[in-house]
Amino acid sequence: MSTRKYSSTSREQLAESLFDIAATRGLDAASVREVATGAGVSIGAVQHHFATKDDMFLFAFTHVVDRVRARIDTGNSTGTLTDRLTDALSQLLPLDDERDREARVMTAFAVRAANSDTLGSVQRDTLAAIRAELTDILRAARIAKPELRATLLLAIVDGLTLDALSSSGLYDAAQLTDALTEQIRLVIGND
Amino acid sequence: MSTRKYSSTSREQLAESLFDIAATRGLDAASVREVATGAGVSIGAVQHHFATKDDMFLFAFTHVVDRVRARIDTGNSTGTLTDRLTDALSQLLPLDDERDREARVMTAFAVRAANSDTLGSVQRDTLAAIRAELTDILRAARIAKPELRATLLLAIVDGLTLDALSSSGLYDAAQLTDALTEQIRLVIGND
Numbered sequence: 001m002s003t004r005k006y007s008s009t010s011r012e013q014l015a016e017s018l019f020d021i022a023a024t025r026g027l028d029a030a031s032v033r034e035v036a037t038g039a040g041v042s043i044g045a046v047q048h049h050f051a052t053k054d055d056m057f058l059f060a061f062t063h064v065v066d067r068v069r070a071r072i073d074t075g076n077s078t079g080t081l082t083d084r085l086t087d088a089l090s091q092l093l094p095l096d097d098e099r100d101r102e103a104r105v106m107t108a109f110a111v112r113a114a115n116s117d118t119l120g121s122v123q124r125d126t127l128a129a130i131r132a133e134l135t136d137i138l139r140a141a142r143i144a145k146p147e148l149r150a151t152l153l154l155a156i157v158d159g160l161t162l163d164a165l166s167s168s169g170l171y172d173a174a175q176l177t178d179a180l181t182e183q184i185r186l187v188i189g190n191d
Numbered sequence: 192m193s194t195r196k197y198s199s200t201s202r203e204q205l206a207e208s209l210f211d212i213a214a215t216r217g218l219d220a221a222s223v224r225e226v227a228t229g230a231g232v233s234i235g236a237v238q239h240h241f242a243t244k245d246d247m248f249l250f251a252f253t254h255v256v257d258r259v260r261a262r263i264d265t266g267n268s269t270g271t272l273t274d275r276l277t278d279a280l281s282q283l284l285p286l287d288d289e290r291d292r293e294a295r296v297m298t299a300f301a302v303r304a305a306n307s308d309t310l311g312s313v314q315r316d317t318l319a320a321i322r323a324e325l326t327d328i329l330r331a332a333r334i335a336k337p338e339l340r341a342t343l344l345l346a347i348v349d350g351l352t353l354d355a356l357s358s359s360g361l362y363d364a365a366q367l368t369d370a371l372t373e374q375i376r377l378v379i380g381n382d
């Protein structure tokens with residue numbers, strides 16, 4: 001069978017190789033050749049799964065976004081409003097090694113999306129969906145201006161993440177958690 | 192004189208060429224060759240001003256950061272607290288063509304700074320300085336938790352900017368302004 005020699009890898013495994021490169025050296029370094037080397041397969045094996053580098057990038061971005069969104073959706077839906085928002089938004093902050101790696105990858109893709117219609121479309125759908133979920137939670141709790149404040153909650157985690165990752169450790173995990181806690185407190189009006 | 196043939200350009204002009212490329216095609220596309228072409232000079236002219244591509248990137252990042260920070264410093268210092276914070280923070284949002292271009296450039300450098308000690312150092316100093324200025328303004332106005340809330344104000348503009356630029360127009364300028372206004376209102380406690 002013509003696909004036999006590629007059976008040792010998958011699109012998901014190649015995406016993991018891309019994430020490793022993007023998180024440590026940046027997305028610029030994630031060439032088809034480097035992704036193949038990282039996955040321990042041939043360039044042909046990558047090309048078997050992805051016709052172009054753009055296809056590989058689109059799959060990888062969608063893959064990481066889906067994974068993070070699935071984790072947001074599994075957030076505690078029976079806790080207090082503060083707990084629910086904290087659980088969901090904490091998934092987007094670089095608070096441990098896994099989330100740090102994901103945040104680096106997602107932020108790098110976000111910047112690339114500024115100049116790419118296909119990546120920009122994924123980013124737009126992702127932000128709109130997360131904002132809609134946050135809006136629903138705030139509206140159900142009768143918080144004023146739910147959509148505007150959902151915009152602020154989403155922007156605060158994206159901004160804290162960008163500021164933390166880009167500044168060689170200006171903020172540690174405890175500071176990021178404190179900042180998120182304060183923002184949620186301001187948005188939902190608890191003192 | 193050996194420098195005569197390079198007299199038609201300057202480090203600042205080369206940085207502008209780099210900004211044009213970074214804002215429209217991304218920082219990956221800003222090679223020495225492309226910067227030279229954009230500036231209408233030879234590769235040798237770029238190499239005369241910058242020994243390496245990293246040197247060029249460091250100068251360009253510092254240059255755009257200095258320009259934006261100078262504009263923040265010229266903010267109205269006699270208006271209300273809301274006016275002063277709005278004036279300063281609006282400089283960091285992509286509200287017109289000039290700020291959109293700068294925001295694209297600074298965001299691209301921020302992501303690159305995640306994997307670069309030299310760029311990360313510039314980013315760290317920049318964020319720390321802006322946060323300190325915001326903290327001073329909040330503290331002088333006797334706002335509670337001034338440093339924590341300054342962290343939130345900085346993160347909100349960085350997050351709104353990243354979300355707006357990356358999502359193919361999810362937010363327009365009016366929405367960004369409304370979001371900033373609401374965040375300032377929440378942080379300083381005015382109703």
